[in-house]
Amino acid sequence: MSADSELKVYGLTQDTSTNEYILVFDYKRNKCNGICANCNRYNTSSAWCRTCDPQNTAQGWTSGDKNVDDCIKEFQLKATSYEDVIEWIPFNRLDNIQKIGKGGFGTVFSATWLDGKRMLSDKYIASSTPSFIVALKTLPGSQENFLKEFKNFMQFRLMGSNLEVYGLTRNTTNNEYLMVFQYANRGSLHKFL
Numbered sequence: 085m086s087a088d089s090e091l092k093v094y095g096l097t098q099d100t101s102t103n104e105y106i107l108v109f110d111y112k113r114n115k116c117n118g119i120c121a122n123c124n125r126y127n128t129s130s131a132w133c134r135t136c137d138p139q140n141t142a143q144g145w146t147s148g149d150k151n152v153d154d155c156i157k158e159f160q161l162k163a164t165s166y167e168d169v170i171e172w173i174p175f176n177r178l179d180n181i182q183k184i185g186k187g188g189f190g191t192v193f194s195a196t197w198l199d200g201k202r203m204l205s206d207k208y209i210a211s212s213t214p215s216f217i218v219a220l221k222t223l224p225g226s227q228e229n230f231l232k233e234f235k236n237f238m239q240f241r242l243m244g245s246n247l248e249v250y251g252l253t254r255n256t257t258n259n260e261y262l263m264v265f266q267y268a269n270r271g272s273l274h275k276f277l
């Protein structure tokens with residue numbers, strides 16, 4: 085735990101009913117990140133309180149499918165910054181969908197995301213960009229398989245791929261799930277086909 089520089093350890097306590105020892109810690113907080121409206125403490129990163137905001141983000145929406153919700157929530161609860169949060173993106177918030185290519189691992193499209201991606205405004209206020217061009221990729225296979233593929237992709241991103249992932253959506257015409265991610269140039273999108 086001492087290797088995690090995002091944590092500040094205060095000490096140990098003991099639960100007198102079970103005799104279990106409990107480590108007392110909190111995330112590191114900084115004045116320059118602003119104050120959390122929920123717990124009134126300084127945020128852990130700009131406009132983001134790691135204690136309160138992941139919980140808030142994981143509430144108040146549904147994809148209509150519990151397994152998909154759980155998969156997205158798993159990542160939401162681990163988000164360390166506002167901009168890192170992935171979400172369920174209703175298909176009707178995506179416009180101008182155009183096929184870029186098709187291959188053995190799926191079909192890639194470009195689309196305009198009407199809500200824009202999460203971005204902090206000048207004053208470190210949680211906001212989003214204007215409508216924004218994103219890439220969509222089909223996630224074929226059984227639900228278990230495509231959620232596994234999505235998790236692998238998220239893991240790959242955490243391990244150094246700098247492609248941003250914004251979330252999941254479902255094509256309401258054919259019910260196919262799609263991953264929503266950063267629109268890079270066509271050359272780099274083709275490696276996902």
Ligand SMILES: [Zn+2]
Nearest residue numbers: 120123133136
């Ligand atoms: Zn808070």
